[in-house]
Amino acid sequence: MQIDQISRVRNFGRSVAVEVGALEESFLNRGRPLGAARVLNAIGLGYQNVSDLRALLKLDTGQLSRLLRSLEAEGLIETTPNEDDRRSRQTRLTKAGEEEFTIYEKLSNERAAAILERHKNAERLLDAMDIVTIALSRENIVFEEVDYASEIATKCLTAFAAELSARLGVEFDLKKSGDPELSQMKHPNGTFVVARLGDMPIGCVGVKGRGDTLAEIKRMWIAPAARGLGLAHRLMTTAEEAARALGIETLRLDTNSTLVEAVGLYRKMGWSRIERFNDDPYPDLFFEKCLRSDAEDFARGE
Amino acid sequence: MQIDQISRVRNFGRSVAVEVGALEESFLNRGRPLGAARVLNAIGLGYQNVSDLRALLKLDTGQLSRLLRSLEAEGLIETTPNEDDRRSRQTRLTKAGEEEFTIYEKLSNERAAAILERHKNAERLLDAMDIVTIALSRENIVFEEVDYASEIATKCLTAFAAELSARLGVEFDLKKSGDPELSQMKHPNGTFVVARLGDMPIGCVGVKGRGDTLAEIKRMWIAPAARGLGLAHRLMTTAEEAARALGIETLRLDTNSTLVEAVGLYRKMGWSRIERFNDDPYPDLFFEKCLRSDAEDFARGE
DNA sequence: TGCATTACCTGACTTTAGTCAGATAAATTG
């Protein structure tokens, strides 16, 4: 590791530490210790089980308990035993708590907006931030099946279409490119897998089936900021496993030779090139993979 | 400001806050409160005046004094009155202090290295970090005259040459391109100005003179990560002021039309295009600016 | 059913962090 690279990371750390500190300071101005503010914030963000809060904020049981008591005394939260297990407890913001939470959110948003306002071409800064965000917390990326019409799926698909349009130099229309009846990417016919970091879309892939043992991989996309981390491999693996669970034995896909990263991945994961199997205008390369063979053993590598 | 952009900044903030916290936690494991560790670190980095320490760490005088006392009691630092002004005091690491400082440095470096090791193509991540670093702390960028042969100048010139080579598609040789006798970019003939963030090179520009009222601008460069922030304008302004202070009345420069950003800047800052005034192989555009005219008033805009 | 475990709470504590009003000694100013 070059000394120079390390100093770049450390310079980075210093500069963001200042920002983090400034945000915390702004939180302090509401007359409440930082610990309590953090707890209130976490509850507002949906961490309502006391044990979840403890895990998230890494607090001692005694300390968290006292912070909850102080927020209760302020009338900002209410605590009730959990229905399922009456030993554990849930917290909920009161109306006053909601308001206070909103103020903290506003402070956070204002700080973020202030950073952006200082920059004419914020898009460049935001892209850089995305790269760092994803790199630093990539172990928190989750791969999961979601509804093809869900919000996160739509975000992915929109970005996918925009990028494909730019790459192919034409307006790419999801509808035109054999856009599936929604049901074909839903259980039991098929599925749709996204990778996300919190609510940030990282990538997606669809398995489009018709209820038999043959299905098609569609809409494979990784966010530009997330490339080079080997996520496409994990995404595809998730999709293949989901397909197998649906009883699918053969997967096919079409792609375009301009998507060089994708084509390279398919080959590496044990897909074999086959003859054109549709007459869509965009694709010019076609692959197949048998889920029952040992073929995917080869792909474990990456 | 789009909600989506703000949430990108906030996601970024969350992910780096985790890293910052982890680093601080690693510091805590040396059995010393974070405040004392920070002070020790700052002293090791060269902040040896008590007043500098106080300004840097934003500590109350009483608190800093106590932290210094505790480090002294540990035998890690020594404090002596300042020679010039015996009211103020200077601290210095003892041998034991040096060792302890080194351990903290090692911890910091290890954390940074750990981040990099997780990434195959770290250069992309580092570039992103640089963009963020510079954007977040751009008010700390200093513009100053340095020796043309200093370390920071050399860093800038190396990067400049590498980039020009890539842009022009040929090996760019600083020596060939009318490289000045060193004395021509030194007082009293000329000067060399760099922009830096700490020890990170951000940009440079040289004023190459021969002792009369005519001089030439050379080696104008802004680090890729620092572009789009209007720094070139400030760099050029600094250079022009330095030139004026040297008694120079007319500045000339040559450039290449592939450097579109630079050419745009010169025009905006009131430079006028003139005839070729040398036969160097690289440049194909030539500009001049009179420092005595009101021309530069125009340039205040940006 | 009784004993262990779990999830949380309380009380009693220590350690850090942070504040503020003098005190002291050196430098500056009129």
Add this chain to the structure above:
DNA sequence: CAATTTATCTGACTAAAGTCAGGTAATGCA
């Protein structure tokens, strides 16, 4: 040279953070 300012220190605080040993009620298990 006396008065003021400056840079730092000390003592006496308060507040916040963090630790730990019980205690209580709900749950799980033999």
